[in-house]
Amino acid sequence: MKLLKNYFYIFSFILLFTNVCYSEYSSEFHFPNEKEEIIDGFFSKSRHTNNWAVLVDTSRYWFNYRHIANVLSIYRTVKRLGIPDSNIILMLADDVACNPRNRFQATVYNNAERKLDLYGDNIEVDYRGYEVTVENFIRLLTGRHLPDTPRSKRLLSDDRSNVLVYMTGHGGEEFLKFQDTEEISSYDVADAFEQMWEKRRYNELLFMIDTCQASSMFSRVYSPNILATGSSLTGQNSYSHHLDPELGVAVIDRFTYYNLETLEYVTLQSQKTLQYLFNTYDVSLIHSTPGIRHDLFERNLNKVLITDFFGAVYNIELTLKGYKLSRRNENDIPNVKQSSISDDDDKIEKINNNNDLIPKNKYRMIKINSKKSAKVSPLFLLGSVALISGVVFMSKIIN
Amino acid sequence: MKQNLLPPLIKKKYDTLAFQKFLKISIALLLISRLFILNFTKIPDVLGQRFELTTPITSLKKLKEGLYLFQHGLDPYEGGLYTQAPLLLFLYHILSYLPKIFESLLYTTCDGLIAYYIYHISIYRKKNQLSLYWVKSAPENKFSTDTENAVIDSDNDSEQELKVPPQKLGIKKNNKLFKDISSQRPVDILLNPLLVVTIYLVNPFTILSCLSKSTIIFNNLAYVLFFFYKFQENINLSMFFAALGSYLSFYSFVIVGPCLLFLIENKNDSFKKKKIIAEAIGLYIVYVASLLGVSYLLLGSFRFLKAFYGVVLSISDLTPNIGHYWYFFTEIFEHFRIFFLWVFQLHIIIFVVPSILKFKEQPLFLTLVVTSLISQLKTYPSVGDVALYMIFIPMYQELFKYMTYPFYTLNFFLYSISFEPLMYDLWIWQGTGNANFLFIINLIFNIAQILLLTDTIHAFLKREHERHYPEFRGKELAWK
Numbered sequence: 001m002k003l004l005k006n007y008f009y010i011f012s013f014i015l016l017f018t019n020v021c022y023s024e025y026s027s028e029f030h031f032p033n034e035k036e037e038i039i040d041g042f043f044s045k046s047r048h049t050n051n052w053a054v055l056v057d058t059s060r061y062w063f064n065y066r067h068i069a070n071v072l073s074i075y076r077t078v079k080r081l082g083i084p085d086s087n088i089i090l091m092l093a094d095d096v097a098c099n100p101r102n103r104f105q106a107t108v109y110n111n112a113e114r115k116l117d118l119y120g121d122n123i124e125v126d127y128r129g130y131e132v133t134v135e136n137f138i139r140l141l142t143g144r145h146l147p148d149t150p151r152s153k154r155l156l157s158d159d160r161s162n163v164l165v166y167m168t169g170h171g172g173e174e175f176l177k178f179q180d181t182e183e184i185s186s187y188d189v190a191d192a193f194e195q196m197w198e199k200r201r202y203n204e205l206l207f208m209i210d211t212c213q214a215s216s217m218f219s220r221v222y223s224p225n226i227l228a229t230g231s232s233l234t235g236q237n238s239y240s241h242h243l244d245p246e247l248g249v250a251v252i253d254r255f256t257y258y259n260l261e262t263l264e265y266v267t268l269q270s271q272k273t274l275q276y277l278f279n280t281y282d283v284s285l286i287h288s289t290p291g292i293r294h295d296l297f298e299r300n301l302n303k304v305l306i307t308d309f310f311g312a313v314y315n316i317e318l319t320l321k322g323y324k325l326s327r328r329n330e331n332d333i334p335n336v337k338q339s340s341i342s343d344d345d346d347k348i349e350k351i352n353n354n355n356d357l358i359p360k361n362k363y364r365m366i367k368i369n370s371k372k373s374a375k376v377s378p379l380f381l382l383g384s385v386a387l388i389s390g391v392v393f394m395s396k397i398i399n
Numbered sequence: 400m401k402q403n404l405l406p407p408l409i410k411k412k413y414d415t416l417a418f419q420k421f422l423k424i425s426i427a428l429l430l431i432s433r434l435f436i437l438n439f440t441k442i443p444d445v446l447g448q449r450f451e452l453t454t455p456i457t458s459l460k461k462l463k464e465g466l467y468l469f470q471h472g473l474d475p476y477e478g479g480l481y482t483q484a485p486l487l488l489f490l491y492h493i494l495s496y497l498p499k500i501f502e503s504l505l506y507t508t509c510d511g512l513i514a515y516y517i518y519h520i521s522i523y524r525k526k527n528q529l530s531l532y533w534v535k536s537a538p539e540n541k542f543s544t545d546t547e548n549a550v551i552d553s554d555n556d557s558e559q560e561l562k563v564p565p566q567k568l569g570i571k572k573n574n575k576l577f578k579d580i581s582s583q584r585p586v587d588i589l590l591n592p593l594l595v596v597t598i599y600l601v602n603p604f605t606i607l608s609c610l611s612k613s614t615i616i617f618n619n620l621a622y623v624l625f626f627f628y629k630f631q632e633n634i635n636l637s638m639f640f641a642a643l644g645s646y647l648s649f650y651s652f653v654i655v656g657p658c659l660l661f662l663i664e665n666k667n668d669s670f671k672k673k674k675i676i677a678e679a680i681g682l683y684i685v686y687v688a689s690l691l692g693v694s695y696l697l698l699g700s701f702r703f704l705k706a707f708y709g710v711v712l713s714i715s716d717l718t719p720n721i722g723h724y725w726y727f728f729t730e731i732f733e734h735f736r737i738f739f740l741w742v743f744q745l746h747i748i749i750f751v752v753p754s755i756l757k758f759k760e761q762p763l764f765l766t767l768v769v770t771s772l773i774s775q776l777k778t779y780p781s782v783g784d785v786a787l788y789m790i791f792i793p794m795y796q797e798l799f800k801y802m803t804y805p806f807y808t809l810n811f812f813l814y815s816i817s818f819e820p821l822m823y824d825l826w827i828w829q830g831t832g833n834a835n836f837l838f839i840i841n842l843i844f845n846i847a848q849i850l851l852l853t854d855t856i857h858a859f860l861k862r863e864h865e866r867h868y869p870e871f872r873g874k875e876l877a878w879k
Contacts, residue, residue: 016493375472376492380696384489387689395635398678 006392013388017381046304048162048203051312052155053078053088056137058169058178060094060129062101065249066240068092069110070168070210070256072118077263078164081311089140089155091127093169093179103246110252110260112244126152134184141165141192143201159200164208164309168253171211173234174219190220197223204297206274206309210255212237215291227297227304229278231255232288239287254286266306268313275301404532408584422593429600430511433609437503446611450823454779455482455716456648456707459612466491474698476706482716484647485694485703487614502612509616510609514596516627517790521592523630524763524794533584533866587797598793599786608783615783618648622787626766629658634679642686649711650777653751655683657769660755661762713740714778719823719837722780723845726838747776764859767791771852775845785848792855801858808854811847815840 055078057071075090097108097119108119127136139145140155157163170177174186189207196202207228209217214230221228231238231253240250241257252260262280266272278301281290294301307313436442446452447459455461465481468474469488475481481488494502599605609616621644628637637658644651659679663672695701710716717725724743731739750772758765767788774784799805818840825832865872 376489377696377699380489380693383689383693383696387693390689391635391639391686394682395633398635398682 006395010389010392013385017385046162046204046299046308047160048308049160049314050157050162051083051087051164051309052157052161052202053083053164053166053310054091054140054155055088056091056132056165056167056169057093058132058167058176060179062096062099063249064094064169065096065108065247066110066252067168068094068096069108069118069251070253071166072108072123073110073252073256073260074166074208075123076116076118077260077266078310081266081307081313082268083310083312085124086152087312088124089126089153090124091132091137092125092129093132094129101248103248109244109247110257112242112251114244124152130179132179134178134182134188137178137184138188138192141201142195143199155201157201160203161201162309163196163202163205165205166208166210167217168210168256171209171213171217173213174216176209176211176217186217186220189217190222193221193226194223197225204299204308208259210238210253214238214255215293218291218293221293221296224296225298226293227274227301228291228293230291231286233291236288255288255290258282258286263306263310266310268307268311270305270307272306273302274304274306274309277306405535405584407529407531407533408586409529409589419591419593422591422597425597426514426593426600429597429606430507430514433510433606434503434507436610437506437612438500442610443612446607447613449607449611449820450719451721451782451819452607452611453613454720454781455718456711456779457483457613457615457618457781457783459614462487462491462614466495470495474700474702476698476702479706479716482707482710483614484707485697486646486690487617489697506609506612506616509620510600510605513616513620513623513790514600516623517599518592518596519627520623520630520763520790521590521595521794525590525592527763528587528590528797531866534869585797585800590794590796595790595793599790602786602789604782604786604789608781608786613781613783615648615781618644618651619783619787621647622651622654622770623790625654625658629661630763632662634662634675635682638679638682639686642683642690646687646690648777649708650747650773653748653773654766654769655679656751656755657762657765660759660765664760664762711778712744716779719834720779720781721819721841721844722776722778723838723841724778726834726841729834743778747773747778750776761859761863763791763794767795768852768856771848775848775852792851795855795859798855798858798862801861802854803857804850804854808847808850811843811850815844815847819844 053075055071055075057067059067071090071092075088078088079085096102097106104114106119107114107117109116110118127140139149140153143155145154155163167176175183176185177183193205193207196205202225204225204227205223207218207221207226208230209228210231211217212232213234213236214232215228216230216234218226218228218230219234232255239254241252241254243250258281259277262272262277278290278292283289297304305313443459453459461481462483465475465483466488468477468481469492475485475488494505621640625637625640625644628640631637638655641651641655641658644654659676662675662679666672666675691704694703714724714728717729719725727739727743728736751769754765754768754772758768770791771788774780774788777784802808819837822832822836822840826834826837
C-alpha cells in the first residue's frame with residue numbers, strides 16, 4: 001500500500017508539472033479590453049503637451065465685484081486641475097479684497113454663503129490695477145513685449161500648448177470695455193489670435209467670455225483650432241446670479257456660475273468632455289443663450305476633455321524599450337579647443353576631450369515585457385522532478 | 400521492576416460517540432468556513448495588512464509583488480521588496496494560471512493537512528500517555544492516601560480497567576478530576592485526538608493566520624509533516640521536511656537536533672546510533688543543498704541567499720511585528736549593530752541544547768519546548784508561529800492541574816492581544832502614540848508566551864518528579 005501511495009504521489013507530481021509546462025509554453029496573455037481602451041485614450045487625439053491660461057478681468061470699481069470673483073473662480077478651477085502659476089496669466093483690473101468698502105477684508109467670495117475664499121493666500125496676480133490695458137493684453141497674446149517685461153508677464157506658450165483665454169467685464173456688440181477708459185474690438189481679438197497662430201503660440205485655444213453680447217466678441221475670429229464660447233448672443237444681455245446682502249454687491253455672474261456647477265466636480269482624472277459641459281448650459285437658468293463657436297475647431301467636441309483646457313493633464317507615451325546612453329558620441333559633442341592667448345604658450349593650447357556632458361558609466365536598460373512571459377526554465381522543472389523522485393527513492397532505500 | 404510500576408490511571412470521560420461526531424462536524428465546518436471566507440469575502444485583504452499576522456518574510460502582498468516582477472522577466476529580488484523563499488514564487492506562479500478559488504483551496508488544504516497530521520501525532524501522544532508508568536509507592540509511605548477514587552494497585556486489574564466502562568468500577572460521576580493530585584496516581588483524561596485537532600482549528604491564532612494568507616502556513620505544514628514522519632521513524636521523509644522547513648524559514652534547523660535524539664532513542668547498538676545520525680545529517684544536508692540548487696535553477700542566480708536569508712539573519716527590514724528585534728534595531732547605534740546581531744542570534748539557538756539535555760527522554764515535550772522557543776525568539780515572529788507551538792499544548796492536558804499560574808498567563812495573553820492592535824493603531828494611524836507603546840505590548844506578549852512555556856515546563860517536571868518519586872506526590876512544593 002505504501003508503494004502504491006508513492007507511485008500515486010509521483011504520478012500526480014508528473015501530471016502537475018506537465019500541466020505547468022503546457023500552460024507555460026502555449027498560453028498567450030492579453031491585456032483585458034478595458035486596459036487597451038485606457039491605453040488608446042492615452043494616445044489621445046489632443047496633441048498638446050502643456051497648458052496655459054490667460055484670465056482677464058477688465059472692469060474696476062467696487063460694484064464690479066462679480067467680475068473679479070468670476071475670474072478668481074476660474075483661476076481656482078484651473079489651478080486645482082493642475083496648471084501651475086507659472087503657466088497662468090492672471091489680470092485683475094481692481095483689487096476688491098482690500099477695498100475699504102469690503103466688509104470682509106482680504107477675501108473675495110463668489111457665493112453669498114461665503115464658504116470659499118477665493119483670494120486666500122496663494123494667488124499670483126500678474127497684471128494688476130492699471131496694468132490691465134488693451135495694449136498689454138494684445139502684447140501678451142502676440143508675444144511682442146518690451147524687452148524689460150518680466151517672465152511672469154509673458155505668455156510663453158509654444159505650438160504644443162493648449163491655451164484658455166477667459167475674459168469678463170462689460171461688453172457690447174463687438175467690443176469689450178477695459179477699465180472704463182478704453183475698449184477692445186472683436187477684430188483686435190481676432191487679429192491677435194491670428195498672430196498667435198502664425199507664430200505657433202498655441203495648439204488649440206478655448207476662448208471663454210462672460211459679458212453682455214459676448215458672442216459678438218468671437219464672431220470675427222478666423223484662425224484655426226479655436227473654440228469659443230460666450231455667455232450670450234449678440235443683442236442679449238448677460239446677468240449676474242445673486243447678490244450678497246452683507247457685501248451689498250452681486251458676487252457672481254450666471255454664465256460663470258453655471259459653468260462652475262459643472263467644473264467644480266471635474267477632477268484630474270475626469271473624462272468629461274466639453275460637449276458635456278456645453279450640454280449643461282440651460283437657457284432658462286442662465287437667462288441668456290450661450291453662444292458656442294466650433295467651426296474653426298478640428299476635433300469633435302465629444303472627444304475634447306475638459307481637462308484639455310482647464311487642467312494640466314499630459315499625455316504619456318509608454319515605451320517598452322529604453323535608450324542606451326553611450327559614453328560619447330562623436331557627432332554630437334564638439335571638441336572644445338582652448339585658444340591660446342599668446343603664440344608663445346603652446347602648452348596651454350589643448351584639445352579638451354573630457355566632456356562631462358555625458359555621464360561616464362553606461363546605462364543598461366532592462367526590457368520590460370508587457371505580457372506575462374516568465375520563462376520557468378526547463379532545467380528547474382527537471383531539477384524539481386529529480387528532487388521529488390529522489391526523496392521517494394531514498395525512502396525506499398533507507399526504510 | 401515491573402511490579403513496582405503502575406500504569407497511568409486514565410478515565411475516558413469525553414470519549415462518547417456523539418462527542419466525536421460533534422468534533423468531526425465542527426472540523427468540517429471550520430475548514431469549509433475558512434474556504435468560504437478566503438474566497439468570497441474581502442477579509443483576507445484586510446487581514447493581510449495586519450502587522451501581527453504578516454511579516455516581511457511571510458506577507459502575501461510582498462509575494463505578489465515579487466511574483467509580478469518574476470512574471471515580467473525581472474529579478475524578483477530587485478529592490479528588496481520580496482524577501483521570501485524562491486520556491487514559493489514558483490508555487491504562486493502556478494496558482495496564477497489557475498482560477499481564483501485554487502488559492503483559497505490551497506490554504507484550506509494546508510490547514511486541513513496540518514489538522515490531519517496533528518491527528519496522527521496526537522494518536523502517538525495517546526500511546527505515549529498510556530505507556531508512562533508510575534512508580535508504586537511503598538505501603539508504609541505515609542503520604543500515600545487512598546481516596547474514594549478506586550485506586551487499583553495490581554497491574555492486571557489496571558489493564559482491564561481501561562476497557563471497562565467507568566460506571567462499573569464504582570467511580571463516582573462528580574469526581575473533581577482536576578483537583579485530585581493527592582491520590583496514588585492522578586486521574587487523567589485520555590487524550591482525544593479529534594479534540595486536539597479541533598482546538599488547533601478553532602484557535603484564533605490559526606484562524607487569523609490562515610485567513611490573512613500568510614505564507615507561514617507552509618512552514619507550519621513542513622514542521623508538522625516533519626514531526627509526523629519523525630514519530631513514524633521515517634528518517635528520509637522527516638529530514639526532507641526538516642530541510643523544507645528550514646528552507647522556508649531559517650530557524651527551523653534547530654529541530655533537527657531533537658529529531659536526531661529521538662531517532663537514536665531506543666536503539667541499543669551504538670554503531671547503529673552513529674549510523675542513523677550520519678544518515679540523517681547527510682540526508683538533511685543533501686536535501687537543503689538540493690532545495691537551494693533547485694531555487695538557483697529557477698532564478699538563475701544565487702542572489703536569493705543574500706536577499707532572503709540575509710534579511711532574516713541581519714534583520715534589515717525593520718517593519719513592526721510582534722517580536723522585539725525591530726524596535727531594538729531602530730534605536731541602536733550602527734557601531735554596535737553587528738555585536739547585538741550576533742548576541743541575539745546566539746540567544747535564539749542557545750536554549751536548544753540545554754533543553755535537549757534536559758528532556759532527552761521525552762521527545763514530544765522536547766519538540767514543544769524547542770518549537771516554542773524558536774517561535775518566540777525568531778527574528779520575524781508572527782501569530783502563525785504562536786499557533787504552531789500551541790498545537791502541542793492541548794496534547795499535555797494532564798499538565799494543566801500542575802500549572803501554578805494558568806489564570807495569570809491567560810490574563811497576560813488577553814491583555815496583550817487586546818492592546819496590540821490598539822497601540823499599533825495609536826502609533827501609526829492616529830499619530831498620538833509612538834513606537835514605545837507597541838513595543839511594550841510586544842514585550843508583554845512575549846512575557847505571556849514565556850510564562851506559558853515556563854509554566855508548562857514546570858508542570859511537566861513536577862509531574863515527572865512525582866511519577867518517579869512517590870514520596871513527593873500530593874505535596875505542594877515548599878519553594879516557589
